[in-house]
Amino acid sequence: MRSDSLARAYSRLGWIGFWIQIAIGAIPLTLTVYGLVFGRSTGPGTRGGLVLIEYLTVAGLVILAFTTVWSYRYTRLARRIADPARRPPQSKVQRSAWIGVTASALGIFFSMLLMLFEVSQLLIHFLRAPQAGVPVIQTTGGAAASWVSAADMMSLMALIVSMFGEFTVLAFSLRLLFRTTVNSEEFPLAGAGG
Numbered sequence: 001m002r003s004d005s006l007a008r009a010y011s012r013l014g015w016i017g018f019w020i021q022i023a024i025g026a027i028p029l030t031l032t033v034y035g036l037v038f039g040r041s042t043g044p045g046t047r048g049g050l051v052l053i054e055y056l057t058v059a060g061l062v063i064l065a066f067t068t069v070w071s072y073r074y075t076r077l078a079r080r081i082a083d084p085a086r087r088p089p090q091s092k093v094q095r096s097a098w099i100g101v102t103a104s105a106l107g108i109f110f111s112m113l114l115m116l117f118e119v120s121q122l123l124i125h126f127l128r129a130p131q132a133g134v135p136v137i138q139t140t141g142g143a144a145a146s147w148v149s150a151a152d153m154m155s156l157m158a159l160i161v162s163m164f165g166e167f168t169v170l171a172f173s174l175r176l177l178f179r180t181t182v183n184s185e186e187f188p189l190a191g192a193g194g
Contacts, residue, residue, distance in 0.1 A: 009078075009176060010176060011074075011079075014073070017071035018072045025064050025165055028064070032155070053155075056117070060107060063107040063110060064107055064162055067100065067107060074100070077096055087186060090180060094177065094181070100170075104170035107163075108170065111160075115156065
């Protein structure tokens with residue numbers, strides 16, 4: 001039984017991953033830029049003073065951009081795999097899929113870490129509030145006013161959407177990694193360790 005073409009798999013999943021990340025990546029990018037630009041002008045809400053979260057958010061967006069470019073790179077690699085004269089060795093094809101898996105896993109790790117920080121910050125804020133309910137704006141005697149703003153929710157939404165895109169790319173990269181280990185038109189002895 002002849003396996004499906006590895007080049008077609010790289011091309012198809014590369015393009016799907018690329019366009020999904022372009023569409024999904026625009027949401028967290030827009031929400032993050034909005035939060036960074038307009039969130040600072042609203043004063044000290046729950047997000048005030050945690051620069052680490054901003055740095056981790058930017059790092060997560062950089063990883064999302066890298067995995068988007070890497071998905072596009074899969075489509076270029078598909079062309080090389082399809083051409084017997086330019087076909088890279090199977091080890092390079094597998095390494096490309098491993099890099100995609102690693103980058104996606106790193107993006108998921110950053111998103112999870114950021115969500116942990118954000119939710120912890122919100123939990124601490126809610127625990128400090130009166131237990132009868134959480135007012136939109138809380139002013140207490142001599143203490144500074146604090147509140148939960150829409151920017152807090154936008155940040156969590158951006159992280160969740162970003163992680164969805166990273167999970168998608170991780171699944172595609174794992175599928176491509178698997179495809180490089182089984183027989184294909186381009187590498188007929190892949191399953192035999194050749």
